[in-house]
Amino acid sequence: MPVSSSFSEKPTLVGEKVLLRPVRPEEDLPMLRAVLDDPDVLRYTSDSYTPEPPVWDGARERRVVDWYTTRNEQTDRLDLIVVDRATGRGVGEIVLNEWDEPNRACNLRIALGPDGRDRGLGTEAVRLLTDHAIRAIGLNRVSLSVYAFNGRGQRAYEKAGFKVEGVRRQVLRYGDAWVDDIDMAVLAEDWG
Template sequence: MPALPTDTPTLTGDLVELRPVTAPDVVRLHALMRDPEVGRLTGSVHDDAEPTGDPWTVEQLQEVYARWADDTDRVVWAVVDLGTGQVAGEAVLLDHDPDNASIGFRIWLGGARDRGLGTEATRLAVGHAFDVLGLHRVELEVYAFNPRARRVYEKVGFVLEGTKREALRYADGWVDCHVMGMLAQDWRRRRDRGSPAPGTTPPPPAR
């Protein structure tokens, strides 16, 4: 299987749009990264008192996103809340393994929770991985202290495959990391049962 194309597509659903990250988007993403909950749930910090978003400056982060845009092992999107027109976070397919037709997934949102945005953004990204890129497997990791995200992933179709025990040190304790995965056949079964990807029109019933 060849490397991933570098032209990131725009995917539009009912609640969110996934589109390539622009330099102005990074200003917004940098601000959202400073949300303490984003830092904790993504494992970017290891204590409630640890500064979130440091040591990156906006300019350094813009360089990172510009470099990612040219990478052939990932697809990086800004998640846009269509209700407000604001960037709400990022969604990424990463660590493409062409020999095994697999890829990883991560997503984070700041200040836009409990509205179904993460569920739809995850479905859009996973649908792109399977239906457009033709991959066989998508996997992700979620920390045990983030059950809300795990419920989102299960709703989309990911299943628990294992647990990395005490993988993250946080404050004075340790946190397990759950490994979840979905296969192309899992996605097709859910899609064919009548749950089309957001932003698409279901096929007409057979006559």
């Protein structure tokens, strides 16, 4: 299977419950701001303890606008918006990043706001993008990590076909507790 030379193609992927599409900055920024401020998103995706969402000052607003306005230009990553097909509204983002071209591998991450949770949207989004990574791009390995206190996320990744490969102990200081990070991956040879 030929391997794509980059992530420059920004596809629209359609599932039963979700549609994954390229970022539309003007349309998506209000939803993305809400997702980035969501306490669960902060807890499950931050690499440091953040009890309160960061303040939306002018500098943060510019960074976020600049970031999302350039997502479709990137050739070394694929950022897509997760759209709930039942409502037609964006509920989060899903990303293939940390591309290791020689080893045909990348990382996957997802962040869903409250409107995208507990209905299988995340599981389907992860399956769709993983299938695209393996079948269309020709990757051999897609990996991710999930904090041990994110049981919902770990179950969704397992349902999507990811397997636990190991645990990195005490990687996050969360308040007064240490939290482990669970490494998971799916390989092309395992993908049905």
